[in-house]
Amino acid sequence: MSLLLRPNQSLQPFNTLGIAARAAWLAELETLSQCDELPALARQQPLLVLGGGSNIVLAADFPGLVLLNRLRGIQCLRQDAQHLWVQVAGGESWDDFVQYSLEQGWFGLENLSAIPGTVGAAPVQNIGAYGVEVQGWIDRVGVFDWQQGIHYELGREACQFGYRDSLFKQVLRDRVLITHVVFRLDRQPCLRLEYGDIRTEIHQQGLAVDQITPMQLRHIIRTVRARKLPDPRVCPNVGSFFKNPVISSARLQVLQQQWPDIVHYPLEKGQVKLAAGWLIDRLGWKGRAQGSARVHERQALVLINQGADSRDLLALAAQIRDDVRRRFEVVLEVEPLIIGLA
Numbered sequence: 001m002s003l004l005l006r007p008n009q010s011l012q013p014f015n016t017l018g019i020a021a022r023a024a025w026l027a028e029l030e031t032l033s034q035c036d037e038l039p040a041l042a043r044q045q046p047l048l049v050l051g052g053g054s055n056i057v058l059a060a061d062f063p064g065l066v067l068l069n070r071l072r073g074i075q076c077l078r079q080d081a082q083h084l085w086v087q088v089a090g091g092e093s094w095d096d097f098v099q100y101s102l103e104q105g106w107f108g109l110e111n112l113s114a115i116p117g118t119v120g121a122a123p124v125q126n127i128g129a130y131g132v133e134v135q136g137w138i139d140r141v142g143v144f145d146w147q148q149g150i151h152y153e154l155g156r157e158a159c160q161f162g163y164r165d166s167l168f169k170q171v172l173r174d175r176v177l178i179t180h181v182v183f184r185l186d187r188q189p190c191l192r193l194e195y196g197d198i199r200t201e202i203h204q205q206g207l208a209v210d211q212i213t214p215m216q217l218r219h220i221i222r223t224v225r226a227r228k229l230p231d232p233r234v235c236p237n238v239g240s241f242f243k244n245p246v247i248s249s250a251r252l253q254v255l256q257q258q259w260p261d262i263v264h265y266p267l268e269k270g271q272v273k274l275a276a277g278w279l280i281d282r283l284g285w286k287g288r289a290q291g292s293a294r295v296h297e298r299q300a301l302v303l304i305n306q307g308a309d310s311r312d313l314l315a316l317a318a319q320i321r322d323d324v325r326r327r328f329e330v331v332l333e334v335e336p337l338i339i340g341l342a
């Protein structure tokens with residue numbers, strides 16, 4: 001079955017900000033054999049791959065072909081005494097896979113519960129939550145390179161994972177589609193419970209920390225996230241809009257003179273991570289609006305979009321960045337990909 005290319009399509013249903021940009025062409029990629037058509041299509045126009053559209057901001061109409069990754073399938077490739085290697089197609093829902101993996105007794109992804117999007121999008125920004133990053137569970141990533149017209153796999157090292165970053169967001173952007181991810185999961189659970197919100201919820205539910213099961217932890221994380229992060233179907237958003245900035249300990253000491261309660265976490269090599277949400281909240285941005293965009297009332301890192309385009313949202317983000325730079329001398333980096341900004 002060849003790709004069905006539909007002209008002049010609205011992208012509003014395919015991005016969680018609900019932006020009503022249009023694509024010159026739209027197609028759903030459902031089989032690996034359809035990848036063979038991509039090199040010829042890519043010579044005629046730009047291609048953009050979308051999974052769940054939960055980490056992009058459409059700043060303009062897209063003048064080329066938008067591909068919706070609809071590849072499906074989950075397969076356990078092999079196992080040894082400690083681990084299992086599981087291949088998952090890029091179009092599978094991330095959170096459904098997390099649920100499925102725990103039901104099978106495949107452990108490790110608990111803390112990454114309730115992150116929207118697809119499996120193919122997970123390595124792109126190296127999704128992370130509550131002290132766990134997906135890179136820790138990835139063995140390799142399978143791609144189709146539409147410039148060269150070939151399928152190949154990249155081992156974890158080759159993916160150049162960083163904080164909410166990877167090769168797929170950098171040099172491989174605009175040239176590959178992630179067909180599958182091979183995860184190496186654990187056969188025995190080893191739970192990560194250090195984040196304050198998790199501990200508080202365990203305590204509030206009257207559970208014993210040393211008896212929590214991986215599935216209980218998943219439910220705890222779903223509960224905490226549902227309380228703090230708005231449902232994109234109700235309040236269109238892309239989760240965290242800014243990355244947490246990393247600065248030196250020396251710079252932190254200077255900031256602490258003016259802001260003694262600044263929230264920070266130590267990293268390696270004399271670096272510290274600042275909580276971007278705290279910086280934004282401290283400057284009074286929670287709940288503030290710019291036209292049809294506003295800062296979420298409960299989580300200052302989340303921007304809500306209620307307009308048909310992204311103009312107000314991007315203007316609000318720019319105002320926040322300027323304010324943070326002026327008051328803290330810290331540069332906030334935007335986390336989602338901005339598509340179509342000149």
Ligand code: NAP
Nearest residue numbers: 127128129130131194195196197228239240244265275277
């Ligand atoms: P939070 O728990 O209110 O914490 C605020 C910030 O402080 C977080 O960004 C987190 O950094 C950091 N932090 C908190 N406790 C920490 C600890 N024990 N050790 C090291 N760093 C700590 O954050 P939140 O906004 O509600 O988000 C909860 C988790 O979900 C965070 O890990 C966040 O990154 C994650 N999340 C991920 C996405 C995404 O992948 N797009 C979207 C939304 C939320 P880190 O962000 O580095 O963990």
